[in-house]
Amino acid sequence: MNIKKVAILGGGTAGWLAANHIGKELLKRKGVSVTLIESPDIPPIGVGEGTVPDIRNTLKTFGIREDEFIRQCDATFKQSIKFVNWMDKKKHGEGNFFHHLFDVPNPYDTKHLTQHWLNDKQKSKSHAQYLSSQHAICEAGLAPKSITNAQYEGELAYAYHFNAGKFAQLLSCNAKDKFSVSHVHTNVTQVKLANDGTIAALVTDSEGELEFDFYIDCSGFESLLIDKALKVPFVDVSDTLLINSALVVQVPTKEDDDIPPYTLATAHQAGWIWDIALTNRRGVGFVYSNNHMTDEQAHEKLDRYLGASKQGLSYRKIPMRVGYREKFWHKNCVALGLAQGFLEPLEATSILLTDFSAKFLTLRFPSSTEHLEQLETRFNHAMGYAWERTIDFIKLHYCISDRTDSAFWVANKSDDTISESLKEKLSLWEEFIPVRDDFFSQFEVFYLENFLFVLYGMHFNTKAPPCTSAEHEHCLVRLQQRAEIDQYLINKLPNHRALLDKIKQYGLQSI
DSSP states (O other), X not given: OBOOEEEEEOOHHHHHHHHHHHHHHHTTSTTOEEEEEEOSSOOOOOOOOBOOTHHHHHHHHTTOOHHHHHHHTTOEEEOEEEEESOSOHHHHOTTOEEEEESOOOOHHHHHHHHHHHXXXXXXXXXXXXXXXXXXXXXXXXXXSSOTTSBTTOOSSOOEEEOOHHHHHHHHXXXXXXXXXXXXXXXXXXXXXXXTTSSEEEEEESSSOEEEOSEEEEOOGGGOIIIIIITXXXXXXXXXXXXXXXXXXXXXXXXXXXXXXXXXXXXEETTEEEEEEXXXXXXXXXXXXXXXXXXXXXXXXXXXXXXXXXXTTOOOEEEEOOOEEESOSEETTEEEOGGGTEEOOSTTSHHHHHHHHHHHHHHHTXXXXXXXXXXXXXXXXXXXHHHHHHHHHHHHHHHHTOOOOSSHHHHHTTSGGGSOHHHHHHHHHHHHXXXXXXXXXXXXXXXXXXXXXXXXXXXXXXXXXXOOOHHHHHHHHHHHHHHHHHHHHHHHHSOBHHHHHHHHHHHOOBOO
């Protein structure tokens, strides 16, 4: 049977990202329709507001202008994640932070500058400062581009922070206007299965029974299709990633407040705090393990973090069921977004994995039911690998920390909480600097440079390799050039908020 009617259940960022990816692909096929079904009664989670640089290409592919996106979504530029207090403060002092930057040099320089840094016994500069001028730009509070740069182009690599609700609305309008995606507001009250176990129809409270050939489950934590109807088991990874709760709040800001061009991730006794600045507010989340901290303690610590800016604001608690589906594609249904799984948002993983999965799905979107079994196997294998490697990357931040000031940090270093694949890599990296061949699959969501910034930002102890005189001289030249580029960019690039104000007023050059 040919697949002619596709349903996406659920709106929000995941649903509308999927609608744009799938709608754009299926627009090429005559007689194929895409319908997004959204409940009028269930609000989106609305806290996934950080991205990675891949999102720029996604938005460009959708035909969305960068300046319109910035205007409509209160967006700001994100050039890094600044990790504060992830190491023992007594050992590392007041400057106890590191940047996971987005802009990196060519592979040759990355390798040799890392080698040079490991051999530098003084270490007067951080590993990130060796590798990229973006460290200086972030610390100076500058933007990654100027008003004269074209859409999605800049002096440095970047991603965004944005208002999740407004982002979903922008994606919704784009999918409907450009890719002919239909939008139905109704509640699904029942999922009907066929004799072969596939989904046959959705029963709704206002639109009757709706039949489709293929279904995308973007229904969030409810997972109405992949879990409730198809009973696909959930793989719990709470024994590896110990975070399971979050308190979230939106903090108003003033028009002239500085906007950090990075996500701030501040570690605490039993987890960490995200702090994301938009143009008119901060999104703050206190992420913790309730096995190592009570909810009352979490409230008190978040109060202390916000200080006077709390202003009587109330917090919303989000319980986190950490893990992923045993299968992401089953029969005629694919799960995306929170229906696929959930990991703490330490490295903007939710939108990243949703975007990654949706792109991969469209590369081989089924045209008939005879292809389903083969494509299901392919998709599940690829996405399973991507999720497992993402878990390893998040775990890395905890297990290599030298913090021992609480049971939480001690537990994160226990062998029982670390996967065999990560143990093997860490053992290898004690002897050798990571190289690209350590990340051999195209389904690695995080690559060599991501690991380098975290490993050596947290002072991972790799044996310093021998360095030839030629390599030493090359690095000295590169470091001198880095200092010159740092100063050049500091003089050239505008203040972050000032650029955002200009973009709202004048826009950017055409793509």
